[in-house]
Amino acid sequence: xxxxxxxxxxxxxxxxxxxxxxxxxxxxxxxxxxxxxxxxxxxxxxxxxxxxxxxxxxxxxxxxxxxxxxxxxxxxxxxxxxxxxxxxxxxxxxxxxxxxxxxxxxxxxxxxxxxxxxxx
Amino acid sequence: xxxxxxxxxxxxxxxxxxxxxxxxxxxxxxxxxxxxxxxxxxxxxxxxxxxxxxxxxxxxxxxxxxxxxxxxxxxxxxxxxxxxxxxxxxxxxxxxxxxxxxxx
Numbered sequence: 001x002x003x004x005x006x007x008x009x010x011x012x013x014x015x016x017x018x019x020x021x022x023x024x025x026x027x028x029x030x031x032x033x034x035x036x037x038x039x040x041x042x043x044x045x046x047x048x049x050x051x052x053x054x055x056x057x058x059x060x061x062x063x064x065x066x067x068x069x070x071x072x073x074x075x076x077x078x079x080x081x082x083x084x085x086x087x088x089x090x091x092x093x094x095x096x097x098x099x100x101x102x103x104x105x106x107x108x109x110x111x112x113x114x115x116x117x118x119x120x
Numbered sequence: 121x122x123x124x125x126x127x128x129x130x131x132x133x134x135x136x137x138x139x140x141x142x143x144x145x146x147x148x149x150x151x152x153x154x155x156x157x158x159x160x161x162x163x164x165x166x167x168x169x170x171x172x173x174x175x176x177x178x179x180x181x182x183x184x185x186x187x188x189x190x191x192x193x194x195x196x197x198x199x200x201x202x203x204x205x206x207x208x209x210x211x212x213x214x215x216x217x218x219x220x221x222x223x224x
Binding site: 045061100105107108109111112113114 | 150156166207
């Protein structure tokens with residue numbers, strides 16, 4: 001079935017960087033697209049970034065483009081999200097999620113438990 | 121960008137009730153629509169994918185295509201009280217609805 005385990009969430013000051021990690025187990029990491037999805041406090045869900053399967057393309061939400069970078073280390077079965085120039089609007093629980101492709105998009109069939117990023 | 125609008129935002133119901141949640145897309149998304157269930161402090165879980173394919177329970181069903189979709193829960197059980205989100209995945213990234221909280 002698979003498991004995802006995020007880490008790296010912290011309280012950081014505005015403008016500072018932070019990197020999140022997501023360790024994958026139970027499935028072949030390289031064959032799936034992987035994403036980060038965030039949930040603002042008490043609010044809904046927002047897709048943040050996606051790393052396509054294999055050495056695929058990366059995609060970003062407009063709200064983080066140019067500030068965040070998604071990458072993966074296949075040898076360590078780990079997905080990363082490097083976040084730069086953080087603002088208070090980036091405060092959220094960040095989930096790592098596995099992608100299932102649709103037409104030109106994807107939904108998320110496996111989720112981690114999330115890691116909290118607080119920018120203040 | 122596609123906008124997804126759910127209604128109602130909150131729904132009060134009782135055990136045994138039948139409830140329906142609607143999700144409308146601002147443009148045609150075909151059948152690329154998924155419903156998630158989320159409980160407090162937990163990650164979302166897929167309950168319906170491809171608009172009508174059930175992942176969890178025969179009491180939970182989905183229908184619709186194009187721009188209008190519904191999620192129906194028959195004979196509401198205590199475990200069904202949660203927040204439900206729709207998400208279109210016809211375009212990259214996908215857009216979520218704002219959520220519908222099903223309360224007792």
